[in-house]
Every structure is written in structure tokens, then in C-alpha cells.
Amino acid sequence: MADTPRYHYQPAVLKDVRITGGFWAQWQQAIREGSLPAILDYLKSTGRIDAIQCQWQPGDEPKPHIFWDSDVAKWVEAVAYSLQHHPDPVLEAEVDAIVGAYAAAQQPDGYINSYFVPVEPGMRWKNLRDWHELYCAGHLIEAAVAYAQATGKTKFLAVMRRYADSIDSLFGREAGKKRGYPGHEEIELALVRLAEYTGEQRYLDLAKFFVDERGAQPHYYTQEAIARGDDPNNWHWVTVENEVSRVDYSYNQSHAPVREHSDAVGHAVRAMYLYAGVADIAAAYGDNELKAACERIFDSASQRRMYVTGGLGSTASNEGFSEDYHLPNADAYAETCAAIAFIFYLQRMARFTGERKYVDYLERALYNAMLVGVSLDGTRFFYSSPLVVRRGATGEYSNFHGHRVGWFTCSCCPPNVARLVASLGQYLYQHNPHEIMVNLFAQSEADFELADGHVHLTQQTEYPWEGVMRFTLNLAAPQAFSLRLRIPDWCPAYQLTINGKSVEAANRDGYVRLQREWHDGDTITYELMMQPRRIYAHPAIAENQGRMVLAYGPLLYCLESADNDGALDSRIIQREAWIDPVFQPDLMGGIVTLQGHSLAYQADHGSLPLYQEHPYPTHGKHFTAVPFAYWDNRTEGDMQLWIRESE
């Protein structure tokens, strides 16, 4: 197999990057000590682990669900990443037991699915549109590759290769094969990973087949529905609860061939998993049509359909995209998994193009839309997360998603957060034989094999609380290569020293590019100017007019009742008001808050008239804003991201 995919840059593989302290080490600890055991408990108590044995009998409770395997798989994948640098024989034994169960349950033809085998054996591969077999297969394949990478154990990989081979034998353009593709995308990017790890071109070809068939006419899902005796308009997941009056193939991005896609539409997680896979295929095959489609989707999502947090999905009805500039705050869907899928996609585009903008959006989604999805202790999660939470007059919170909880019936997000944070090292750097790009800032050590030898790179930083990074290079011998340091889009100025001497370094396509012969022990100090900033929304987003979001570094900030009393919705910060960043070591593990002077209305609302002919009087009041990702970790209360601003 050719060395696929042919990205211009490779991420450092996870074993070669170790997060050594600071912000992300705290979060990885929360995942390791909080999320992984908590999720395992739920996987067991809800029956997901037992279900793998495929012993379910009619009448048994609980009955397996079509997506249960994916929850288990993502947890296994998260454990694999964690084991990479934090061996844990107990967790590893849990995974081995799961692997054993999957091996035992694998059908003679290689098929694996803890729902269809015991519950509806006759319905295998009969409804690719609504059911999740290929989706579950994709997650299992990802988990198997990650576990092999982390532990060197190949049993799970062998089981899943057999399953992948079985899928490969069933799907394709050859006579007798199905020309279908997944209703919930995921297997595309998983097959690319499998191809990359095993060197087998046919997994890549199968992924490309799924991408190329998507949306082709005659439409597979229509034919498939007719074949199983269903009305093609009868979507199995559409219930009254979903309030969906009209669903069409844009829901799963099969409304048109992928090469023709231009708007980000439909279910946001599906969309971003798809385009992550499409970017992989575009890179692997040098397919510029697919690359152009990926770029159009990025423009649509990032320039017209994205929350300021990097969150995707404006409507619960389709768990996804709606219209340009339709980004409601209280009803934001902004699913945690969609932020994660967006990150997957953006990383691939960054590897593909070396363009900074993709990393800027990745960092935004990572520190905000993704990270808000998990509690400080790692045990509670948001599925969708609002941008404002207001207590009603009764003192009750009506947002169904106003608080993190331990588990969901459809619990895709918890293990997804766990695997993303546990694998964060993969996102810090990307390189090619002559160049190392530093994309994200985190205290870490990394190893790279470049054309002229090995490079050990140490990054010391308190980022995102401070903007200073100190890099140290360890080299066996002097070596010429380019070190590129990202200049975040939010950063107004930076300073650089090499071995203590100030260096002028131009902004070249969003990066400082240091091309020279490096010596062992060289140090680079890179300081990003960090100051509180204000972000404004496009005039077409009506709800945010006259409002702004506070930001500091990559973090967006919000007002929370825990720090501010009264109605947060009507709190005003003046345009010229000075905002102070204050590091509070004892607050939520040590965070920077933003503080300053604001205007508030009289607390005793009830005595004010409902309407009056002059503005309501305000008085000065101190405010404290905390990172959006950190809200809902203390007392219950309101939260406000878009804050009123006056001149």
C-alpha cells in the first residue's frame, strides 16, 4: 500500500507526546480518574457490557439498543489512549474481557453487533439509513486500532479486521454486493485508520466507496426501504418527541453526491464525521474535488452556522444545522459530540493544508464547545449545551440541557469526551520530514523523527492562563529544520527569544517560522500577548445584537450566578470598561477569571413598572466572569455568555 493518507503533515503519534502538567494534565486526570470508571459503571449497569455476549432473549430487560456497541467502543478507545502513558492493569483487564466477549460473539461470517445478532438477526444490513451497524463497526475498528497501538495486543484488531473484511465482502460495486453506505457516518474515517495501521489499501478503497456512493442516484435508501417493504418516507427514528415535520436526505448528508456538497446540513455529528473521512480520502487519493467540497463545508459551518464557542447544531429536531445565522442561545443544540467531530475534521484539514485557520477553529471548539461537555471531576456531561440559562419566574430552569448529568439514554457524548481528552497529545503538533508545527500550547514532551534525525521537544507553559511558552530542543547532533509556532487568530502581538536573545520573526501565514540549524539545548521563549477581548456577532444574529462575549486567550467567558447576583441577562458591561484577568488559584483548580465594573438593574424587580418611557436606572456592580467551559461546576444558577454592552 502507498503510504496513506498523503497528508502534507502527520500528527505526532500519541505514544510520542506526553502531556506533562498544567491545564490539560488536570483534565486528563479528571478523565482518567473520573470519566473512565464512571462510564464503565454505566456501561455495566445499563447492560451494555453484558449485551456484547448476544444472549438477549425476548422479554429480557434491558433490551440492547442499536448504538450500544459504539458506547463501549469509544470507552475502550479512551482507555487505550490513557494506557499509552498511564498503565492501569485493572482497566486493561476490563478491556481484555470486553475484547474476549466480542471475539466470542463474532459470527461465523465475521459480523458483530450486540443488537442485531440477538434481537433482529433477520434485519442485518436491511436499513443502513436509520440503523447504526456501520457506525458501530467504525467505532469498534477505531477502538481496536487504538488498543493495538497502546498495548501491542492484536486480538481485538484481528477480530475487527475480520469484521471489516466481512463488510468489504458485502459492500461494493461488484455484482451481488450492496451499494449502500452508512446512515450515520463514522466507518469512513475508521477504515482509513485501519488502512493506515495495517497498510491494507482495500480498507481505504472501501472508505472511498462509501464516500463516493453517498447521495448517488438511484438513491440507495429509497431502494433499500422499498426492498424491505417500508415507505421510504417512514424514518424509524422520527417520533413525536422529535417534532420533525419533514425529514429529507440532507439529514444524513445523502441529499446529493459528496462532491457537490456546499452547505453544512443535517445532523451535525454525522456531517463532521463524514467530512473528516472525506478529507482523509481526498488526501489519500489526491482528490481535489473532494478537497474543494471539504473547504466549502468549512466555510458554510464556520462562517454562517457555528456558535461562537465552536459549537455546531442549532436545532434539536435534527440535532444539527438549520439556516445561516440561525444560532439561538437558550435552545442551542451544540452537541458535545458535534464539537468533537468538528475537531476531528479540522485536524485533518490542518494536516492537509497547513493552514492556520483550521487550528484556530479547532482550538476554539476544543476549549469551549467540547470542554464545556464535561464536569471538572470528569463524571458529568452535557449532551447539548445552551449558551444562556435563565431561571423562570417560578425559580425553575426549563432548559432540558441546563445541567450536566452522569449518563444519557443515548450516551454518545461521555465516552467521546473521554477519548478526545485522553488523546489530546495528538493535536498539539504536526510535522513533515523538514518541519515541526506547534499548533496547540500545552505543557508536554514530544518526539519527532525528521529527515535528519530525532528531535525531542519540551514545551513548558501555563497556557491558557498565561501566554508564555518555553520550548527546549534536545538533539543528538545539530540539525536543520523549520520550527513553526502558531500565532493564534485572537493574538494581537507576540514576542520571541531564542536562547535568551530577542528575535524578530514575521507572521508567515499565521505562524512564526524559525528555519535554522538547531543545537541541543536550544531554548525558544514564545510569548503571546493575552488580554481580555470582546467578541461581537454578525448583524444577522438578532439575539446577540448589543451584546458581546468576553474572551481571554482561547477561552470564552460567561457570567454565572455563583459569582454574580441578579438577572445576568440584563447585566451591562460598558464598551470602555476595563477588564482585569485575575488568577484565582483556589477556584476550580486554579483559573483566570475576568473581573470589572458593570451596570445592573435594581434587584427588586417586582416594584419596577413593566414598561416605562425612560431607560430603567442602573447602578454599578462588580462582575466576575469564568471560562464558559467551567460553568455549572458549583451551585445551580443562571449563566450568560452573550453579555449586554452599552457605550
Next chain:
Amino acid sequence: MADTPRYHYQPAVLKDVRITGGFWAQWQQAIREGSLPAILDYLKSTGRIDAIQCQWQPGDEPKPHIFWDSDVAKWVEAVAYSLQHHPDPVLEAEVDAIVGAYAAAQQPDGYINSYFVPVEPGMRWKNLRDWHELYCAGHLIEAAVAYAQATGKTKFLAVMRRYADSIDSLFGREAGKKRGYPGHEEIELALVRLAEYTGEQRYLDLAKFFVDERGAQPHYYTQEAIARGDDPNNWHWVTVENEVSRVDYSYNQSHAPVREHSDAVGHAVRAMYLYAGVADIAAAYGDNELKAACERIFDSASQRRMYVTGGLGSTASNEGFSEDYHLPNADAYAETCAAIAFIFYLQRMARFTGERKYVDYLERALYNAMLVGVSLDGTRFFYSSPLVVRRGATGEYSNFHGHRVGWFTCSCCPPNVARLVASLGQYLYQHNPHEIMVNLFAQSEADFELADGHVHLTQQTEYPWEGVMRFTLNLAAPQAFSLRLRIPDWCPAYQLTINGKSVEAANRDGYVRLQREWHDGDTITYELMMQPRRIYAHPAIAENQGRMVLAYGPLLYCLESADNDGALDSRIIQREAWIDPVFQPDLMGGIVTLQGHSLAYQADHGSLPLYQEHPYPTHGKHFTAVPFAYWDNRTEGDMQLWIRESE
């Protein structure tokens, strides 16, 4: 019978007040020439007129509906008011035919209902909570009284008295009678009217019975449901469409005895019809407990649960009140009938107390929330009406209630608007033997019998386009009485001349009080200072913060696409910007627009970034605002009531 109800003030009866020109004459003409024939056409084409004959057979289409009689009744009532000053033999013949049909269809026991007689004869009076028999009866009684007043014909009145007598024989505290009361209030105020017109105390007593029984324990609706074999939690009108997860007796204000009511709750039309009747009963019986309940409801509605337009009802799910300060703009329910019912209630409170505040709210609801309910030509109507309409990115309007239409399946609003506007003369004045209060300003002539003789009062004005009223008194002989002229709450200053001489007249409880001996031919010129004003919303109404509503006299103004291009939602008017009232004789029959300088964002939205770190640039742009009641009479487009304001 005692002279009931014992209000402190009586409205001039309609025959004694003639609207002679100007604003309301135009609207009455639209009702007469547009609404009355158009509604009759719908009453006929939808089967409502034929249904009166009670000849429906299973399988026939259309099948009558439980509220159809009320639509017919309100149209008859509107015609009666119109005939008062505009005889129309054709319309009168149509009513006589309807009266004939009702007389023919009346059951031997007096019962009348075009649904239950033919469709479910066995279900009469079995579900007072969900079905509308007493509601329909109330409207029929009101129509019969109005028709007798207008034409002197008593046939309809006799038919409906027989029905009222039948109801009186069925409901009451005596053994064997039902202790029920209407799920949809209306009959209470109708019975008071019937008592007033006929002098029969027992109709008043029956109304009081319905008020007193409401919400008593054991709860009638629970017992009634059990008696008919229903689950008391099964509300017949609750369908999936209504999205109501929980309904309780507050929906129809039977959650507690009326004397204990304090918050405006539930279905807004029901609530206001009820409290209008309660005010009648409180006045008639001198019942201070009921009066206090009416005052508490006024505070709740007007100070915490009312749109700035005087509209009531924040949620479609219950067609009514939700929580304090929950007043969404795009999803405003603000049913036209609720504004009308509010007007009924406010008029009674004004008659009861002589307090100006009730007339201020009445005028607000009349010129805004009610009047927006009908098109300029009288043929199209809003049921619920939004306070903002925004085109989505696709150019489509998603508001289901974004445009007036000719008819509704549940078509309560069109005939309700017609009867209110046709009877507007009743709202201008109220009097007692020694005093005439001028509550509303409209070109009109009115006759009053005071203690010392007859008074003919002429009012000339171009109100609400101008603030000058010229009153002329015609008297047979000099006569001492008090003439009180309302000083609207919105009016910052006024001037007065009597017979051309400037007079200082203090504001006494919101009225100018001119107590003197008047002479034939005396003229009073009363000038209210009218200037464009800005209205602000309570800080707890998050959506309206940083925004204001423009007003001129009693009218609220909005931006409409017909006059202003671009996104109205983001248009900004500066705090100090000068606003010009401009009379435009050729625009929509001649209206005052408000014009001035505003700030707008660049029209080509698409090229602007979704978020940025500085406010988006604006440029100066002229704006033209039209009265809220006049929007949606030209081209389709956006509408914005709450306009952004900057300093």
C-alpha cells in the same frame, strides 16, 4: 330588579353615540364593507349557517363543531351594532333568517346548540370543562340583546331568554341541579347584559352562581369527568399539536375560588371574559372581595404579563399566560380575542372605579393589540400576532401567524374584531347623573341624560394623528355638571380653552375636571401634547434589553420592510436621535409615520465574518416607522417592534 349592575358610571348606550368621521369612522367602514360580508361568506361556506338547522347526519361533511354557534352569534352582534347607525336591509334580512333558524331549531326544553343537538344529543351538559355549550349560549344571548337594542325586534331575544331560562332551571345549588360552570367563560357577562336589558334579577343571580361555584371543592370538573366515565386528566382538547405536557385547572381559571385569584393564569380569553363578568357581579352586588380579586388580576396582567401592545398570552400551548416577564416577541401568542376580552374587562373596571389607569390600558390594547388583528380593508385577520417577523436565511417566513388571513378553523377573532369596532361608540364616554367622562378621543356626537337634563356633546378631532379635540355642548338650558377629560398616561402636557379662553385645569386623578354651569354652544378645545416617545421594557424581559418601542399618542410604531430595507432586527436608533412625525395623506388611508436617522449594517451580510473582535461597522440610514396596527397591509416582509437603541 334593582338597577343592576351598580357601576359608578354607565357607558353611553350605542344608539346615543355616533362616530362621525376620522380614524374610527374609517375602521368602522372597513368592518361594515369588508368584514361583515366577508365573515358571512365564510359562515355560509364553512357550513356554520346551515348547521343551525341541526339537520346534520352521520357521514355528512362538514361536521359541525362545538364552537360554531359562537362565531355566528358574534357576527350577528356585530351586525346589530352596525345597524344601529347604518341601516342595511340586506344584512338585517340575513340576521332574521338566522334568528328564524335558531327559533326553529330550539328544542322543546329551550336548548340550542348546532353541534350537540344533531351530533351528540346524549352528551349535553356532560363536559362543561372542555365543551362550549355555555360559552355558545353566552354569545347567543349577547347577540340577542344587541339585536333587540338595535332593531327593536324581540324574536331572537325571546328565543334566547327561553334558552337562558332553561339553563337557569338546570344549574344552581338546589337539589337536582348541576353545580357546574363553563369551561370557557362568557355566559357570566352575557347574563348580566340580559339582566340589565330585561330587568330580570335571576339572570344576574345565575351569573353570580357561575362565578361563585368556579373552583369550589369538591371540584365539579373532576366529578363530572368521573360521572361520564372519563379520566379527569384526559382533557379533550389536548392533542399532540398543542404540545401541552401538563394541563391543570388554572387553564380555565378553576384552580381556586375566584375570590382567591391573584395571578392572571391560563387561557387569556377565558380569563378576561371571566373577570369582565366578575367585575359586573362585584358591581351589581357591591361585592368587595370580588372587586379586590379583579384588581389583583389587573396588577398581575398589566404589570407582569402583558405585551407592550396590550396583548395578552405568551404561549401557544395554553393560548394564554405563562410566567411573569415571559413575553417572547417572535412567538407571542397575543390573541386578538384576548385583547378584546381585556378591553371588555378594562371598560368594566373603569366604570366601576372611575380610575383613569384602566382606560389607559384599554386605549393601549385598542389601538395596538386589538387593531393589529384586522387588515385595512377589514377582510383579513390575525388570530395570534407576533411582535417581530424575520425572514429566515431561505427567505421564508417561519411564523405560522406572520400574516393575516381571511378565516381560521377556530375563527373566533374575525367576528370579535367586527363587534368590537362596530360598538366602539360605547367606549368613548361614561357618565353618571352629574358627570360626563370623556375616556377616548374620536370624532363623534353623543347624547346623555343627566340629572338636570339632556346634553348633546360633539367631539371633533383627527386623533390619534393629532392631539387636538374640540368639544361643543348643546343644551336646552344652562346646566351644571362636571365634564371630565382624560389625560392619557402617555401625555406629558396639555392645554385647554373654554370658549376661546385659556383655562388652567389641574390634573385630578388623571382627568381634567371642568365643573361649572354650561351653556348651549359652549366649546372646549383640549390639546394633548403629542410627540414621538420611546418605551422601554422591564429588565427582566431579556429579549427587549437594549431596545425600545417608538410611540406617538396611543399608537405604537414598528419598522416594516415595506419602508426599510435590510435586517430590521439589527437596525439601531440612537438615544438622542430626533424623530419626526410626518402625516402622509396617501399612505394607507392617511397616517402619521415616524421618521428619522438610524444606523444600519452593511446590506451584503454574506461577506461579513460570523464573529469579530470589534463592533460591526454601521452607516447612517433613514428609517420610517408605521403604526404597529397598520403593518402587513402592503408587501410581504419583516416587521420589528422592539428596535435596538444605542447611546
